[in-house]
Amino acid sequence: MGARAVIGTVVVVGVLVGGAYVADGFARGEAEDRVAEELRAGLDGLDETPEVTIGGFPFLTQYLAGRISTVHATAQELTVEGVPLQDVVVDLEGVTTESPITAEDAHMTAHVPLAGVLDAVDLPLEVAILDGSLTATAEVFGLPLDAVLVPRADGRSIGIDIETFTLAGATIAAEDLPAGISGQLDAIAIPLDGLPEGIELTEVVVEGDGFAVEAAGTDVVLEGATTG
DSSP: OOHHHHHHHHHHHHHHHHHHHHHHHHHHHHHHHHHHHHHHHHOTTBOSOOEEEEESSOHHHHHHHTEEEEEEEEEEEEEETTEEEEEEEEEEEEEESSSSOEEEEEEEEEEEEHHHHHHHSOOSSEEEEETTEEEEEEEETTEEEEEEEEEEEETTEEEEEEEEEEETTEEEOGGGSOHHHHHHHHTOEEEOTTSOTTEEEEEEEEETTEEEEEEEEEEEEOSSOOOO
């Protein structure tokens, strides 16, 4: 084969490969837009279309196989049960391409500002974040009661545990509190039932002006979720 023929063959192969790459990229972009719109339509609390990136190459073989390896989505805010979740990041694995769209594995991180919680949830005591700790205040027999609280992951809600109590400056045991006060503290919880089906909280910590939360799940349904 002459030099001209070799060059011609290389050019043809290059054009075919380049065309396949462009077609794959176009299909990937279309799929990312579709997934973003599906998420936007399926989550009532999502006020804007999220940014979606589909991983793995080539995309077309994943699509034809009916399973996308990885999907990365971000949104500035998502409202769940009236509670705002900010800086939401979702990573999905094994996403189906046919309805109902599900993910074999899902992981989510977000920031939940305490101010948004207080606007959405009627908590029984005055709750604040002071010096990096979650605190609650009340009055017992006219004396100030202060409690340091610790948030925890409790299924599809943020639960609250009592760490320490001080009454008029003196530390007291939880069992020595009046039942009404201890019951109010134990009842503090922040529901997030509007998360997609199959996702539960795995970690909650106090961070900045609110909570840093993580959630995960398997066989997560991404269509028809209800939030608000």
